[in-house]
Amino acid sequence: MEKKSLGPSTLVFPMPSFLIGSMVNGKPNVMTCAWGGVACGNPPIISIAVRPSRYSYLGIQENETFSVNVPNADMAVQADYCGIVSGKKKNKIEVCEYSIFYGHLETAPMIEECPINLECKLINNIELGSHNLLLGEVVDTFVSENCFTDGQLDINIIKPLVYSPGPVNAYQTLSEILAPAFKCGKELVHKK
Ligand SMILES: Cc1cc2nc3c(=O)[nH]c(=O)nc-3n(C[C@H](O)[C@H](O)[C@H](O)COP(=O)(O)O)c2cc1C
Numbered sequence: 001m002e003k004k005s006l007g008p009s010t011l012v013f014p015m016p017s018f019l020i021g022s023m024v025n026g027k028p029n030v031m032t033c034a035w036g037g038v039a040c041g042n043p044p045i046i047s048i049a050v051r052p053s054r055y056s057y058l059g060i061q062e063n064e065t066f067s068v069n070v071p072n073a074d075m076a077v078q079a080d081y082c083g084i085v086s087g088k089k090k091n092k093i094e095v096c097e098y099s100i101f102y103g104h105l106e107t108a109p110m111i112e113e114c115p116i117n118l119e120c121k122l123i124n125n126i127e128l129g130s131h132n133l134l135l136g137e138v139v140d141t142f143v144s145e146n147c148f149t150d151g152q153l154d155i156n157i158i159k160p161l162v163y164s165p166g167p168v169n170a171y172q173t174l175s176e177i178l179a180p181a182f183k184c185g186k187e188l189v190h191k192k
Contacts, residue, residue: 010035014162017079017171020048021067021100021109024059028100028109030092031056032083034163035131036068044138046118049131055087057132063107064122066136069114073159076171103140110142115158117142 015034022029035049046068050057060066071079078096085092093100099112103119110117120136147157155174162172 011166014164014172014174017071017076017083017161017163018048019069019071019079019082019111019114020050020056020060021069021111022056022059023063023065023107023109024055024087027087027091028093029056029059029087030069030082030096030098030109030111031087032079034165039135045123046120046136046138048134048136049128050134051131059107060122060134061125065105065108066120066122066134067108067110068118068120068136069111070116070158071111071114071161073161073171073173075113076161079161079171103142105139108139115144115147115160 016036018033018036020031020033020036022031031050031054033048033050036047039045039047048066048068050060056066078098081096082092085095093109100109101112102109103117105119105121108119110119118136118141119139121139122134123137124133124135126133126135143153143158147154149157155177159173162174164170164172
C-alpha cells in the first residue's frame with residue numbers, strides 16, 4: 001500500500017483525557033492532559049507532558065505532587081472546560097462541581113467523580129521543548145466502588161473518556177472488546 005508522509009508529528013490514537021489535579025497557590029486546580037501514559041511498571045510511573053506556561057505547572061513544580069484522574073464518558077463537557085479555561089482565571093473545581101478528596105499526599109487533590117484516581121509524587125521533570133515531561137511515581141490508586149463486577153474492574157462501567165487528536169479532534173468512548181490480550185496471538189506462535 002502507498003503511504004502518505006505527513007512529516008514529523010505526534011499522531012497516535014487514541015489519547016487519554018486525563019484530568020491532572022494539583023495544588024496551586026494553596027487551592028486545588030484541574031487541567032486536561034491528553035499527552036500522558038504509562039512510563040514504568042515497577043515502580044509504577046506515569047508521564048504527563050505539560051507546557052510550563054500552564055497554571056497547573058506552577059503548583060506541580062512547587063509541591064512536587066499531582067494526581068491523574070481518568071474521567072468517565074459522561075464527563076466530556078467538564079473535561080473540555082478544564083482544557084480550555086485556566087485556573088489562573090476561574091475556579092474550575094467550583095464550576096464543574098467536582099468533589100475533591102485526598103489520599104496520602106496533602107497536595108495531590110483528586111476528583112471523586114472520576115472512576116480512577118492516581119496519586120503521584122513528581123520524581124523527574126525533563127525539559128523537551130514546548131512541553132516538559134513530568135514523571136510521577138504512583139503512591140496509591142483509587143477506584144470507585146461501583147466500577148467492579150464480581151470483584152473485577154469492569155471497563156464497561158469505568159467507560160473512560162478518550163481523546164482522538166488531529167482532524168478528528170473529539171472525545172470518544174472505547175469500542176467493543178475484540179480478542180483476549182497476551183493470548184490471541186498464540187495461534188501464530190508455532191507458525192513457521
Ligand atoms: C483535549 C485536551 C488535551 C490537552 N492536553 C494537554 C497536554 O497534554 N498538555 C498540556 O500542557 N496542555 C494540554 N491541554 C491544554 C490545557 O488543559 C489548558 O491549557 C488548560 O487551560 C490549562 O489549565 P491551567 O492553566 O489551569 O493549568 C489540553 C487541552 C485539551 C482540551
